[in-house]
Structure formats: structure tokens, C-alpha cells
Amino acid sequence: SGGQRQRVMIAMALACRPQLLVADEPTTALDVMVQAQVLRLIGGLVAEQGIALLMISHDLGVLAGTCDTLAVMYAGRIVEEGPARAVHEAARHPYGRALSAAFPRIGDPASRRAPQGLPGDPPDPAALPTGCAFHPRCPVAVAACTTEDQVLVAAGEAHRAACLHLSAPEGSTP
Ligand code: SF4
Incomplete structure (x- = not known):
């Protein structure tokens, strides 16, 4: 499942004993129950092992609850x-x-x-x-x-x- 794949990816990242964990949309496409489990897992590991966490997401609710x-x-x-x-x-x-x-x-x-929502689209980075x-x-x-x-x-x-x-x-x- 998507949740198990996310957990394996997190385990692989943590096996290297990083000082900084960069999680880019770590819960995208997961249902809310699995999303909550993955976020609890990340939060617990970060707290236990003293790792800094940089999370990237469009979901302000997830970010506000984690960071x-x-x-x-x-x-x-x-x-x-x-x-x-x-x-x-x-x-x-x-x-x-x-x-x-x-x-x-x-x-x-x-x-x-x-x-x-907002009207329009994000600008072209080459023509701001x-x-x-x-x-x-x-x-x-x-x-x-x-x-x-x-x-x-x-x-x-x-x-x-x-x-x-x-x-x-x-x-x-x-
Ligand atoms: S400075 Fe930017 S964000 Fe602020 S009112 Fe003007 S357009 Fe909007």
C-alpha cells in the first residue's frame, strides 16, 4: 500500500542517521488515516532521535500540525x-x-x-x-x-x- 511504501522510504532515510530529514509531500495520495499514522511516525522519530525536519507541502493543516x-x-x-x-x-x-x-x-x-480559490495561475519564474x-x-x-x-x-x-x-x-x- 501507499502507506507501507512511505514507511519503507522513511526507514531507508533514517537508516543513514541523518541530522536533517527533508520530507517533500510525505503524505500526498494517502488517505487521512494512513496520513495521520505516517505523520505520527515522522514526528516520533524526529523527537526521539533529535533530527531536524524540513517538510514541504501544499497542505497547511498538515504543516501546522507537524512543524x-x-x-x-x-x-x-x-x-x-x-x-x-x-x-x-x-x-x-x-x-x-x-x-x-x-x-x-x-x-x-x-x-x-x-x-x-485564487484567480489566475502562478507566474512564469523566468518572467516574474x-x-x-x-x-x-x-x-x-x-x-x-x-x-x-x-x-x-x-x-x-x-x-x-x-x-x-x-x-x-x-x-x-x-
Ligand atoms: S504588496 Fe503584494 S501581497 Fe501586498 S497588497 Fe500588494 S500585491 Fe498584495
């Missing part, structure tokens, strides 16, 4: 980073908010029937938009977003995001 820190990337750059639960539940960057909203919420049937690369898809973009590049700024305790609204005067944040 201490979460970084959101868009167009090849980190646009938000911070404590995993804060980034998942209270994202400050519009892309982070869109990712969170794309997942159905337990106990909210409406979110299952009509998950929210000017300014903030997210501006063609951003629901709160303003004119300056097409010309001003953004860097990570404080967005809460140990939480940073790259959006001009975070450095705009108080009261103007959408």
Missing part, C-alpha cells in the same frame, strides 16, 4: 514565516490567507461545498511580474504593488510577511 515554524513561498520567495499555528490560523500575507481559505473547515459544510510578484492575483493590490518590491517585515510575535499593507499607516490595512 514548529511555517514559511509560505510564492514565486520562489518566502512571503510569510512565523509560528506554524499563527501562520495557518491568522496569516498576514494575502497569499497565506488565500491558502488557508482554500481548505475546508471542520464543522463548516459551506466551506466544503465551495472552497475559496514587476513589483510584488503576487500583484496580478492579489485581491487587495494597489497601484504601488506593481512597482514596489516587498521584503519581510514584522507581522506579529516572531511572525513576518512581505506586503506593503503591513508597513502602511495604521488604519489603512485591508
Whole structure:
């Protein structure tokens, strides 16, 4: 089964006694029960053996439940980073908010029937938009977003995001 293959892969990786485990979409295509088992297995081994874990996934829920820190990337750059639960539940960057909203919420049937999405597609890495690369898809973009590049700024305790609204005067944040 997919779950057994995942466990064998994890065992092979850990047999080399690594200091860092890079898990790229380790639970993709697994049903939720096996996904939970694999995540428990990884979490337990990482804690027991003191291994650092770098997990790569599109599933913010899985990341928030497994990792201490979460970084959101868009167009090849980190646009938000911070404590995993804060980034998942209270994202400050519009892309982070869109990712969170794309997942159905337990106990909210409406979110299952009509998950929210984003217009358009990710940009071509060889021809990134000017300014903030997210501006063609951003629901709160303003004119300056097409010309001003953004860097990570404080967005809460140990939480940073790259959006001009975070450095705009108080009261103007959408
Ligand atoms: S800088 Fe502008 S385009 Fe980029 S995320 Fe913020 S509001 Fe959206």
C-alpha cells in the first residue's frame, strides 16, 4: 500500500542517521488515516532521535500540525514565516490567507461545498511580474504593488510577511 511504501522510504532515510530529514509531500495520495499514522511516525522519530525536519507541502493543516515554524513561498520567495499555528490560523500575507481559505473547515459544510480559490495561475519564474510578484492575483493590490518590491517585515510575535499593507499607516490595512 501507499502507506507501507512511505514507511519503507522513511526507514531507508533514517537508516543513514541523518541530522536533517527533508520530507517533500510525505503524505500526498494517502488517505487521512494512513496520513495521520505516517505523520505520527515522522514526528516520533524526529523527537526521539533529535533530527531536524524540513517538510514541504501544499497542505497547511498538515504543516501546522507537524512543524514548529511555517514559511509560505510564492514565486520562489518566502512571503510569510512565523509560528506554524499563527501562520495557518491568522496569516498576514494575502497569499497565506488565500491558502488557508482554500481548505475546508471542520464543522463548516459551506466551506466544503465551495472552497475559496485564487484567480489566475502562478507566474512564469523566468518572467516574474514587476513589483510584488503576487500583484496580478492579489485581491487587495494597489497601484504601488506593481512597482514596489516587498521584503519581510514584522507581522506579529516572531511572525513576518512581505506586503506593503503591513508597513502602511495604521488604519489603512485591508
Ligand atoms: S504588496 Fe500588494 S500585491 Fe503584494 S501581497 Fe501586498 S497588497 Fe498584495
